[in-house]
Amino acid sequence: MNSVLQHDLNNFENILEKTKKQGIDFLNNLGNIPTSNKKSIDHSRELNELGLGSLAALEEFNARLAPLMVASSGPRYWGFVTGGSTPASIVGDWLTSIYDQNTQAVKAQGGVSALIEFETINLLLQLLELPKSFLGGFVTGATMSNFTCLGVARQWFGIQFGKDFAKNGISENLNIFSATPHSSSIKALSMLGIGSQNYTAIKTIEGNREAIDIVDLKKNIKSLNGKPFILISSAATVNTADFDDFEAISKLKEKYDFWWHIDAAFGGFAAVSDKYKHLVKGWEGADSITIDCHKWLNVPYESAFYLIKEQHTALQIETFQNSNAPYLGNPLENFNYLNVLPENSRRLRALPVWFSLLAYGKEGFQDIVENSVSLALDFGNALSNEGNFKLLAPIHLNNVCFTLKGEDNQEKVSQFLTNLNDTGKVFMTPTVYQDIKGIRASFVNWRTNKEDVVAVVNLMNSVFSS
Ligand SMILES: *Cc1c(COP(=O)(O)O)cnc(C)c1O
Numbered sequence: 001m002n003s004v005l006q007h008d009l010n011n012f013e014n015i016l017e018k019t020k021k022q023g024i025d026f027l028n029n030l031g032n033i034p035t036s037n038k039k040s041i042d043h044s045r046e047l048n049e050l051g052l053g054s055l056a057a058l059e060e061f062n063a064r065l066a067p068l069m070v071a072s073s074g075p076r077y078w079g080f081v082t083g084g085s086t087p088a089s090i091v092g093d094w095l096t097s098i099y100d101q102n103t104q105a106v107k108a109q110g111g112v113s114a115l116i117e118f119e120t121i122n123l124l125l126q127l128l129e130l131p132k133s134f135l136g137g138f139v140t141g142a143t144m145s146n147f148t149c150l151g152v153a154r155q156w157f158g159i160q161f162g163k164d165f166a167k168n169g170i171s172e173n174l175n176i177f178s179a180t181p182h183s184s185s186i187k188a189l190s191m192l193g194i195g196s197q198n199y200t201a202i203k204t205i206e207g208n209r210e211a212i213d214i215v216d217l218k219k220n221i222k223s224l225n226g227k228p229f230i231l232i233s234s235a236a237t238v239n240t241a242d243f244d245d246f247e248a249i250s251k252l253k254e255k256y257d258f259w260w261h262i263d264a265a266f267g268g269f270a271a272v273s274d275k276y277k278h279l280v281k282g283w284e285g286a287d288s289i290t291i292d293c294h295k296w297l298n299v300p301y302e303s304a305f306y307l308i309k310e311q312h313t314a315l316q317i318e319t320f321q322n323s324n325a326p327y328l329g330n331p332l333e334n335f336n337y338l339n340v341l342p343e344n345s346r347r348l349r350a351l352p353v354w355f356s357l358l359a360y361g362k363e364g365f366q367d368i369v370e371n372s373v374s375l376a377l378d379f380g381n382a383l384s385n386e387g388n389f390k391l392l393a394p395i396h397l398n399n400v401c402f403t404l405k406g407e408d409n410q411e412k413v414s415q416f417l418t419n420l421n422d423t424g425k426v427f428m429t430p431t432v433y434q435d436i437k438g439i440r441a442s443f444v445n446w447r448t449n450k451e452d453v454v455a456v457v458n459l460m461n462s463v464f465s466s
Helices: 003-010 012-028 054-068 087-099 113-128 142-159 183-191 214-222 246-255 267-272 310-320 351-385 407-422 450-465
Strands: 134-139 176-178 229-234 258-263 288-292 304-309 389-391 399-404 429-433 436-442
Touching (some): 003 012, 012 054, 113 134, 113 267, 142 183, 142 229, 142 258, 142 288, 229 246, 351 399, 399 407, 407 429, 407 450
Parallel strands (some): 176 229, 229 258
Antiparallel strands (some): 134 304, 389 399
16 A cells, blocks of 8 residues: 555544545634635646645645635525535534445445435435425536426427437427526436427516416427426526415316426425415426525435436336446335436435434424524515515515616626625626616525525625715
8 A cells, every 4th residue: 555545544533534624624613714705716726745644634634625615505605505414414424424325226236325325315305395206316506407307298299299309319390388487497408419409488477487387388288289398397486486386286286298397495394384385286296396405405416316217217217227337226126326317427316315304303394494594584674675676576485586776787787796695605696677777686505594694684784875
């Protein structure tokens, strides 16, 4: 063994102790660490011939790289839709690295870690009150989940014409409908060879809404004259957290033949609260659902899962099978995750979620969701009552979309946001909503509280007047 590696091996406990101590210091100070910074590095560092050993590498990390870290997992990072990490999720994440299992097969290959993934999916179905007719697996994010689900949808579409797109390539124009798809679904259409422009934009409900207009959807369905189609629907859009009407879509399912996909990256968690579960009523009728865990479940990146109805497993295997490797066995007989999703080798990605669900239970996540929504409402109300700001849409769930009051202030929105983010005390992201320049604040983090909201509103007023 190389002498530096040997030294590290002898010193393992001390190395991990130092790392743990550093982790605790960071997490205990998270509320004071800036949410943005302008520090930079010269990233042309040369690789050293002789290894430094872990502790010297840690010293260099602390000197050069640690100062780049922002409190994106902290209570006042409201940009994009960004969760943090609960204690239990970090336990699971650390142990995932420690045990370092390759999570593929349920049987054989020496390990059974895929069973932990089955168990975790089963727990998630209970949390979200979804039926066991869904099978699921973990991928890196909602983008990959959308890709996985739409990949199977693509295969389903081909089969309607007796064609195997996975084997022979796409030879029919796909009919895809969506009203306000997330950019990652469009990216998935591009990656799947369908083409990012090859979807029909259905109208949204008139007025201040991003949800699909069912009347316009029906009109488009009728114009297909019975041909199959794929519907990409939304459980919470990123600007205004608007939901499509899943009960109405379920009714259409009784009449027409289509693949129904729901991007519920964060909105799916409405299901854990009695107050908000009506928003996803009827979603169990979907063929596939995308959900992110690194957002509202507050586990570290990279964690998301797909749910696809069990009746489509054969199509899913056709799409993703890796079975031309004979040593992996017959994909229909031996379930193996590498035959049903994009990656082959995967870490035990389910473990942080498994720990979180056992540690906090249904009630823990219900509290996180309800707290987030109540803070979004507090923030929205505070902005409406201040003279300087205006909401751009009603608050459906946990996202607040607003702008500066007065049309002549449109050109100031971007500078205002830059100045606000430069304080390092809060972070929000820009948007354009119905052709108006706006700002989004998304409430997802388990640590955020009422004091944060009050402090940010005060800060916003002072940045506005300065
Ligand atoms: C965040 C998000 C995505 C993309 O998720 P990643 O985890 O970044 O891949 C997709 N859809 C919606 C609705 C989202 O909010």
